[in-house]
Amino acid sequence: MTGDTLSPLTREYFDRLAHGGCFPEGLPVVSGEAGREETGTRVRFHLLIAGAVVAEARFQAYGCPHTLAVASWLAGELAGRRRENLLPGTPEDWARRFEVPVEKFGRLLVIEDALRDCVAKWPPDTPLPGKAS
């Protein structure tokens, strides 16, 4: 039996769902989200901030396998990024990398919106409360 509908990379990240979940309360975390379950996709990122960079990122997502796989990969890519360059590429880049069907491109835009929401909620020059562990 062959013929996975997912690309090998999508399958790899979907099967692992690395960086899934959230951080304990009290840590300096910026969270951003987008989408709604009713429309099939909801994505949330949590960024643990150390100084001016992301120390670690985690994601939560409700959606199709491509949504979960891309969100999982992005969460792993966010460490070390600053507010000004938080997004690792564009939805077009992610679509190519994960061979996302064109009819699902809108879901990647939801992921992008969640990251942009993180940027919007990350105060540019204000130190966040708490300390990164």
Place this chain on the structure above:
Amino acid sequence: MTATHAGRPVYLDNAATTAVDPRVAAVMAAYLTEEGVYGNPSSTAHAFGREAARCIEVARAEVAALMSAEPGEIVFTSGATEASNLAILGTARANADRRRHLVTARTEHRATLDPMRRLEKEGFAVTWLTPDREGRLDARDVRAALRPDTLLVSIMHVNNETGVVQDVAAIGAVCRAAGVLFHCDLAQGVGKLPTAFAGLIDFGSFTAHKFHGPKGIGALYVAAAARPWLAPIMFGGGQERGLRSGTLATHQIAGFGRACALVRVEAGSDAVRMEALRAALWRSLADLPDVHLNSPLEGGSPAILNVSFEGVEGESLVSALPEIAISTGSACSSATAEPSYVLRALGRSAELAQSSLRFSLGRFTSETDIARAGEAVKHAVTRLRSVAP
């Protein structure tokens, strides 16, 4: 008997199609070679054709017996979709100058919905009934929808997504009393529930591949009294008493007949076994929190169990279960997911509708299959919920 083979997924998508029973395949194979019955059944001028025609009539009698019908009331088609198209379009277009109103339900299969929508574009009026939250239609609602110009009511026997069973006898009685034709999509009922509906319905669509027969062959039951109301929708050689032109597929029809004969003998025991397996699967899945049953545990199809899992999107759940062949109710092929229209019509939220799985059992489903499926689903749901917002 089990169809589970080492390394292959557990097959729980029997409402989509079933494995051909080896006894059916053996009958069909005997028709295909030079030693077989390969003549054109319309070529009755020679022995090859006459033998093929005789075999067709033997099979036709087997198919008719399933419905308690006369052989002459069976019209062979390519499947249930074509049969439903013939019943709906064929009656509407043949009687357009007399009656132009039809009645159906929002939860029908697309083989009914799409011809109805087509007729709306052609100027017919269609009343779309909404079942109750359990998916059942009240025959009184059907009666209330009838108008003086109503030609046809089309209501399915067993819903293909939820397994809900409609009261065919009551709806048929309403139609009969009003002098309205009644078409019933029987595709999911045959082989799982009694379907001796001759006398209760005017037209009945069904197909062999839903009950361990071959794909590509089905039938429309046309009650003798309803025949004058029906006109063909395709034209050619005038086969099937002018209602369905095209060379009859002898081997397919022979397999269809054999599958029907097996159903007559084994459907009762198959149904008892499937009912027990379905109940076991539900007991296993109900261990999980926040699961919602979309199928009736009593009085529904013994072969279909539809369940919604809160917090888990259907396509992801299917993708997380490569060891199980299963269907999701949601169509996850667009930027905005389209949840099952059947579940939405029953009042389920969009989220629950797109979080649904349909498990459908067949003759070859085993206890081992069910145990494997239950454990795999629980593991997958728990894993996906661990990353849910």
